[in-house]
Amino acid sequence: MGILDLGRYKGIVFAITGFLVFMAIIMAVNHGKAGQFSDNVAGVRFLENRAQQPHAVYDAGLQLAQRLENGEKIDDALEALRKATNTFETSLSGLANGGMISDSTGDIVVLPAMTTKEAVVQLREGSKLWDSYRVKIDPVLRFSGSPYVATQPAPAPAPAATNGKNAAAVAAPAPAAPTVQLSPRGRRLQAALNDLNQFGAAAHGQLGKLLLDMSARVEADSRKQTDTLRYIQIGGMVAALLLLGAIFLFFARNLRKEEASSNRQRKETQDILRTVNEGLFLLDKDLKLGSERSMALNAIFRREDFLDLTFDKLLKDIVPEKTLRTAMDYVALLWGERVNEKLVKTINPLNEVEVHFDNPAGGFDTHFLEFDFNRVKSEGSLSHLLVTVNDVTKRVMLSRELQESQEKAQAQLDLLLRILHVEPDSLTSFLTDADVSLKMVNSILKEPAREESAFRAKIDGIYRQVHAVKGEAAALGLKTVEQRAHAFEESLNDLKGRPSLSGSDFLPLVVKLDDLFNHLAQVREMLSRLVDLHHAIATRRTAGGEVGAEKVDQWLAGQDQTQITKAIIAPPDLGETTGAIGGLERTLEDLAARVASSQAKQVNLRCAGLDGVPEAYRRAVKDITIQLVRNAVVHGIEEPSERTKVNKAAAGALAVEFTPRGTDGYELIVQDDGRGLQLERIKEVAVERGLITPAQAAMLDPRQTMALIFRPGFSTADRVTTDAGRGAGMDLVRILVAELGGRVGLASAGGKFSKFKIWLPATQSAVAA
């Protein structure tokens, strides 16, 4: 703001300036008049003083005449006359020349009263009179030397100085002594003196009066000045009061107008702040909230009291510390003078911030707030931040729901692609079994345990369940399930290797268990959708629907599998006649094909009698056959090149047969034409894995050697994969068979075949067992 840019104060500044100028003028006039007044006083005093001067001249003349008559010295009397004459003449000349006088200090003072017309006329007349008087005086003053004859004795000294009157009084009764002899010059002087004194007798009074008149005139002028001064002062004061009143009225009216306008603006602002939906407030440099804010802020922040609140305190209890710190850093950034506001706005971390309000009923109420910051500049510098807050919970929730639903749809699509190749019944059967297995795992976990032995005992039980899930998932090609189960097994192995165990060590297991439960639930949901889809298509087809429906049926029936030569093809009519075992056959085929593919081998699987497996053995037979088929492909069947070398077909033959034996129960045979059990290799591995000592190995007969493969932890695979390597599979077979009260037989001929023969008791005995 420039110095003359007075804004709203322009009026008052001008008014006060005018008032002061007016007062200055009054004071100046006052001062001038007061100065004149003192000049007049000096003039009166001067004129009264000078009014005596004509009398002094006259007295001096008389005294001079008296001396002359008495024969006394006349020098001093002559000098007195000269002096009186000069003084009066100077005074009169000053007065006549513009009313100038000299005051007591010798300064020249001009008396305006002397310049009036009347005074000038009067002075002129006075001057004339004086001039005439002067004509009489001059011959006297020109006298020099002695007026007496030279023979005359020395004149008597002059009497003591007396004033003119006394001198006259003295002179009058004392006539000149007859003895005085005047020289001719003396006589001329005497004559001039007589002439002077005669003239002076009348003139001195007139001249004295003239000066007294002048004095009276000045005094009158002075009185007039005084009156004028009084009027000016009274007038000035009245005018000043009127001016003040006018200023007051003017500003009172303006003030009222401004107040009304300001009240209206304030009310409008308040109306806006009361009704606006956004939370609005100002932040100062100390990050303190301003006193004006919108009412919506109360609802947004669930508080009434914002007095002396700082921004960090506003957020502190409703956002996590990390968010708070980010927010404060960001706000600090906004205070920088050289900040590009638009650019900074693009990185606003508070444009969708999650806040949590304490719920009186317990817990938190979560909302999403959107903060927007605008820099408020005043006089070119940053004065405040205007903060706008919106509750965008609904928008965010909708957006998140949409995003979640999209992500879920994407995840489901991925999952769908992974399970599309699996025959639905096999999948249903797997999901049921897996659910049972996982619940079993949870039950095992739930059994109270305090001692280490109790914890350790849980591991094997859990292992078997998870391994079964993994095996079946692998058989079905459910890679995602298989990987999760595999990770679970890894954790179990880790626990097995630990010297001591406690509940804390089992925490990773429950986390993985939870993950498996979740994943299987997703698979189940997808399966359910697939079945729904199948039914929908089937309905359309029966109603004369489209040919494309058959293709979906084929997918659902798993008929798009081309990797394997199928010995048995399941009836395509799903969900009606296909039993769980039909599903097992396909499962085994898929498994054999997948494992063969991963091992670069070829295999033909032949299944027989699996549809005759009693319900009581269904699960066990499935788990057992899965393990044995996988083992056969991984360990038994040779690679095609190796097989052709020994005159075998490139594709290995693998047979699974389930045969009822009447009261003797059931016989399950899994046989391959592979390389058979390699007894020496089994011994080596058993020694390597610490299952037996080298000495014991040397003592083992073939039957004992073959039994080693059923020991927990035995595997001849070089590395652990999802297909083999941990040595749990054969142990699982042994345990499953033992649990059912059955027996396992094993026959093998090196380079020719391996044959697992499992005997299971009749169902009744199985149930009884």
Next chain:
Amino acid sequence: MMTKVELETFVEGTTHYFATAANQPASVGSPYIVQEGRPTVQEFTGLISIAGKRRGIVYFTASRPMLTVMLMRMGETELTQENMCDLVGEVANTISGNARRDFGKDFMISVPTVLAGEPEKIVTPDNIRSFVIPINWRSHSAQLVVCLE
């Protein structure tokens, strides 16, 4: 998905309390999952709510006999219900403190609330499995229940 680290943080908070305040360490039992229905609630429960990166509740629930012994071992002679409530509240507070220390920057953790009985007041998020971790102390067993989305 719940992570091992998160579970460990809550468990450590609980065992830390026993080791320091109850003058005798507690052992962690075998953890398990509750899929359907409500997880165990004993006579006294100290509960904290969590929001932010995760949302849900964590509570410590114990029986009156266990709390009685704990109070006695802590030198408390007044074995009142209030003191037992305070005790489970303190355990919840320690769990909360531990959680704040480990991942407080991402989480909002409520002030502990204490319930004497009243299992109906414990509301777990829908469709979320709860993790139950038994906390064995002397011959007693309390439970730490973690139920987070």
